[in-house]
Amino acid sequence: MSISRVGRLAGIDLEVLFSNIIERALVRSFFALKDRGLFASIAAEAAPYYYSGDKFPHLSHYSFRYPAKFHPPVAAQLIRDFTEPGELVLDPFCGSGTLNIEAAALGRRSFGTDIDPLAVFVASAKTVRISEKIANRHFVQIYKSLSSIPSWAGRIGHGAPLNDHSLRQHANENGLFIPHIPRLTHWYQPYAALDLAKIRKFIEAYGCCVSFKKILWLTFASVVRSSSNADPTPVSGLEVTKIMREKISRGFAPDVFSIFLKNLEKNITRAKDYSKATTHSSQPVFSAADVTKLTELPPGPFDAVITSPPYHSAVDYYRRHTLEMYWLDLTTTHEERLALKPLYLGQGKVAKSNALFDRNELRGQYAKNKYSEILQVSDERARAFKHYALGIQLAIENIDHLLAHQGRAVFVVGDSVWQGKLLSTVALIQESAEPYLRLGKTFCYSLKNRYMSYARRNGADIKTEYVLELIKK
Numbered sequence: 001m002s003i004s005r006v007g008r009l010a011g012i013d014l015e016v017l018f019s020n021i022i023e024r025a026l027v028r029s030f031f032a033l034k035d036r037g038l039f040a041s042i043a044a045e046a047a048p049y050y051y052s053g054d055k056f057p058h059l060s061h062y063s064f065r066y067p068a069k070f071h072p073p074v075a076a077q078l079i080r081d082f083t084e085p086g087e088l089v090l091d092p093f094c095g096s097g098t099l100n101i102e103a104a105a106l107g108r109r110s111f112g113t114d115i116d117p118l119a120v121f122v123a124s125a126k127t128v129r130i131s132e133k134i135a136n137r138h139f140v141q142i143y144k145s146l147s148s149i150p151s152w153a154g155r156i157g158h159g160a161p162l163n164d165h166s167l168r169q170h171a172n173e174n175g176l177f178i179p180h181i182p183r184l185t186h187w188y189q190p191y192a193a194l195d196l197a198k199i200r201k202f203i204e205a206y207g208c209c210v211s212f213k214k215i216l217w218l219t220f221a222s223v224v225r226s227s228s229n230a231d232p233t234p235v236s237g238l239e240v241t242k243i244m245r246e247k248i249s250r251g252f253a254p255d256v257f258s259i260f261l262k263n264l265e266k267n268i269t270r271a272k273d274y275s276k277a278t279t280h281s282s283q284p285v286f287s288a289a290d291v292t293k294l295t296e297l298p299p300g301p302f303d304a305v306i307t308s309p310p311y312h313s314a315v316d317y318y319r320r321h322t323l324e325m326y327w328l329d330l331t332t333t334h335e336e337r338l339a340l341k342p343l344y345l346g347q348g349k350v351a352k353s354n355a356l357f358d359r360n361e362l363r364g365q366y367a368k369n370k371y372s373e374i375l376q377v378s379d380e381r382a383r384a385f386k387h388y389a390l391g392i393q394l395a396i397e398n399i400d401h402l403l404a405h406q407g408r409a410v411f412v413v414g415d416s417v418w419q420g421k422l423l424s425t426v427a428l429i430q431e432s433a434e435p436y437l438r439l440g441k442t443f444c445y446s447l448k449n450r451y452m453s454y455a456r457r458n459g460a461d462i463k464t465e466y467v468l469e470l471i472k473k
């Protein structure tokens with residue numbers, strides 16, 4: 001029997017397997033020529049990164065489920081390895097702020113920027129410092145007030161089915177506001193939307209300091225998805241899956257108020273832990289910024305940039321955060337949301353008119369070759385890849401501008417896979433950096449707990465993460 005037949009019978013596409021092995025070898029030799037056998041073996045530096053347990057200070061890390069976030073002990077180790085106490089660090093793809101939280105706990109000052117408004121809000125709300133006494137007092141008061149508000153569960157939806165319009169009208173008649181979420185009744189059972197609107201109104205009116213208000217909104221954000229019809233498991237985007245439809249037909253009815261109160265109690269404890277572990281002088285600062293536009297990024301110089309860019313075609317952050325963005329008024333109209341979409345890097349589909357194509361061309365040979373290869377199969381996918389590669393190229397140019405002399409840019413990346421073929425993020429970063437930054441330490445480690453189920457389904461190699469240090473020349 002031929003090898004390829006054995007492979008097929010074993011469920012393995014040998015052609016794909018071999019082309020990946022050859023490609024990996026090519027990527028390695030690409031670096032070996034330039035440097036010193038990058039990632040050929042696991043370096044000693046990687047040892048502390050093989051952390052698998054969950055016994056580390058959780059601080060405020062688990063206050064919101066953010067896709068593909070850093071594993072906190074890894075973020076902490078990166079900070080220890082690549083910065084000194086008191087230094088200034090930037091994460092320009094900060095997501096939910098994992099790196100900044102660890103930076104603060106280790107006495108480093110930091111900035112975090114991200115294109116996603118929810119990310120910026122979540123990161124800033126996870127890093128508020130609160131007094132234990134005040135937080136406890138608020139919790140008792142809120143618990144009393146919310147426990148006495150009746151849920152709409154069982155009180156609505158028995159007559160003719162409500163559509164988006166009649167549900168909104170019902171809310172208005174009861175002094176409640178439901179944001180203009182398209183296909184509202186697809187995403188929510190009517191009672192759940194009304195209960196969310198009630199909690200939202202309660203938070204708006206609740207008298208407390210700005211910091212505690214942020215914890216309330218963060219908790220609200222954490223309930224928006226868990227009380228919807230969307231499946232909480234996949235991280236790729238937002239979907240009412242078959243599993244969820246079956247669950248709903250069997251009577252799934254999340255108790256919105258009690259989920260909110262339970263999450264609030266946990267988030268207060270987390271905020272207290274974060275407050276105890278940090279000082280005012282290392283409080284991170286966050287702002288919304290597109291990494292491809294230097295003028296939007298905070299001015300340097302930074303001693304270090306430590307970051308984990310999005311993977312190509314893995315998590316759709318824009319879609320994934322639709323409900324939270326509406327409920328938190330981070331975007332209020334469909335048009336406002338549409339204007340944000342083209343700015344996200346890593347999307348599976350990108351319009352021909354995207355502004356990144358206007359004045360930029362791919363520079364590196366690896367990116368050019370990959371682009372031509374994908375173009376032979378699909379215009380659409382090639383365009384999406386080009387957008388990603390151009391984004392990485394511009395991000396690195398900008399990071400170079402922001403770094404202090406001898407400053408370090410540390411990238412943590414995984415590979416993407418398209419049609420079974422490897423798309424090496426490491427190769428893209430390294431060749432984009434070549435004109436400005438020299439290669440420092442490089443190593444890889446096995447990935448633990450990265451919240452990335454979509455990429456797994458997509459065949460991306462998420463078992464290994466690569467660390468690439470680049471030093472300003």
Ligand SMILES: C[S@@+](CC[C@H](N)C(=O)[O-])C[C@H]1O[C@@H](n2cnc3c(N)ncnc32)[C@H](O)[C@@H]1O
Nearest residue numbers: 069070093095096098115116290291310344345
């Ligand atoms: C892998 S995630 C970072 C997760 C983060 N390390 C954490 O622990 O939560 C990548 C981030 O890149 C952001 N991003 C995508 N395109 C961007 C752009 N053009 N400018 C800035 N951030 C962008 C996404 O919104 C996402 O939050």
